[in-house]
Amino acid sequence: MNLQAIAFYVLSVITVVSALGVVSARNPVHSVLYLILSFFTAAGLFVLLGAEFLAMLLIVVYVGAVAVLFLFVVMMLDVDFGSLREGFVRYLPIGGVVAAVLVVEMVLVATAVGEQGAAKGSGAPDILLDAPNTEQIGRVLYTDYIYFFQAAGMVLLVAMIGAIVLTLRHRPGVKRQSVMDQVARTPAKGMRIVQVKTGEGISE
């Protein structure tokens, strides 16, 4: 058994176990942490397949952004996860059927691909094997696809403008931090020396 196979089995076992943990953990925060663990191990599986760009993407996008967002939502919203779990047994049969169908589909597709290989002659550009796939994506992203890349940037800009236009409100009476004022503050401006008479205290 070579090193790759060992790595594969270790990573897959952790992925499956942590995925089970996501759905079975009582505490929703633990569920999210299990989810992050399963993302990490799935990224490891991608590295084993030679798709290191997808692995990085999985960690940066899913762990870095999506899972953290989940954590925020779980912690900030007062969702009663106990009530969501009600009826678990009642829906178990139909859930089991859906899961079984999914498993059968996956096995069929996997065996078909295993026997015949993925669809051939799709006209997609041939993969150059002289460079890692991050470099290959970089090569086409900033050459052939530069127009789409820049245009997608404009779409994101519109999303940002839209979010600001539709949600930002300048309410009167809101105190804002003014760094200039803070820096320009001197002891003379910020302090007042008060002579307090003994036994009277101060009130303001």
Place this chain on the structure above:
Amino acid sequence: MMDFSGAVALALPEIILAVGALILLMVGAFGGDKSTGLVSVGSGGVLIAGAVAAAYGPLGSTFNGGFVADNAAAFAKVFIYGFSAVGVLLGDRWLKRMAASKFEFPVLIVIAALGMGMMASAGDLISLYIGVELQSLALYVLCAFRRDDAKASEAGLKYFVLGALSSGLLLYGASLIYGFAGSTKFVDIAAAVQAGAGQGAIFGVVFLICGLAFKVSAAPFHMWTPDVYEGAPTPVVAFVAAAPKMAAMVLFARALLQGFPGAVGQWQQVLVVVAALSMGWGALAGLRQRNLKRLLAYSSVTNIGYALLGIAAGTDQGVTAMLVFMVLYMIDTTGLFACLLALNRDGKPMETLADFAGLAKEKPGLALCITGLSFSVMGIPPFAGFWAKFYVFKAAIAAGLWPIAVFGLVASVVAAFYYLRIIKTMWFDPSPGRTDASPLDARGVAVAAALFSCGLVVLALNPLDTVAKLAAAAFHLS
């Protein structure tokens, strides 16, 4: 592969718009609300500069086939950018009157126009989608721009949710086409489906048509139109009703005629059904409307049906007809919305049919404009709308689609009823009260559109025909 300067020269109109929008955004962000006037004027200037660059720019294809600058794109862009500039004018003045000026408004119009330009120039399924998305996102925000107005927010949200659904359909179709044709470029797709498209590709085309029909608000994908037109601010509707429709129709023509020239017979059936449903449903449903903005929404559904008929013909003549139709329709609809914008009573916009009673005595000029534009949309000769319909029906009959052309004629007779009802209400019913003074900008646009549609069109038709023929020739059809 073209060198960098060649690519920049071809995409110059879009680069002007993109860079202009970024600069104006910075001016607005650092200048605050004081700079709104400056940003509006700048936006108008940028749009006009884009239109000029599109009219006189070089022709060709660049960015690996993703961007096509041909006569059809140039034709569409000149009108799209021009009408966007009108949208900036109407919107800016209107917001000023509402004391709700914000510099983002003109910037969003420029970015929407950029998206439309990309749609008109799309030579690839990816640029098609990104263009559509850029334009739609900007329009969603514009519709909900007055966020304190519950109706406008509802309109924006509805538009957004249904638009996202249609984008999903579009993407599904695009992925099927990519899967079965092996390329996202229209040129390569055309080569792959030369001898008629297979089952999978046809499935993809149908979804693509559904997604695009949504964007042009053709029946049965028009359900968002009346609600959005009614709820969104009138100047935004004046913009949404004109320029984006032109961009989407050119995109429609390009995707089908350049991507699937070998499968005309297959997508023609789908398009004919969509066109017939639009013409019929728009005319019938419009009869029940009492709100003029809703009525104009159904009128736009009907008119998009006529324009789709031009594409369905699948010939050079059909595309020419579609382009001429869209230009004349844009002028009519912008004029009508400008009339609505110009009419207020006690500070409230006049939007229902009852509000228009006796308008002819109070505002004879505007009443005359509405009458003329209504006659034009109805298709009474010699007004603009008549020529528009004449072109489309002629092309449809030449392509052997005469049953559907006859159906369109019947639909236009039905639709004539609701325009006639507006005219009757204005000229013969007693007035309920005084109207407010109408603002100069809206009145100016209304009068200009009415003058064009009711007279100048006869002079303009000849040059328009020549240019549209040149533009249609870009699709290399028989």
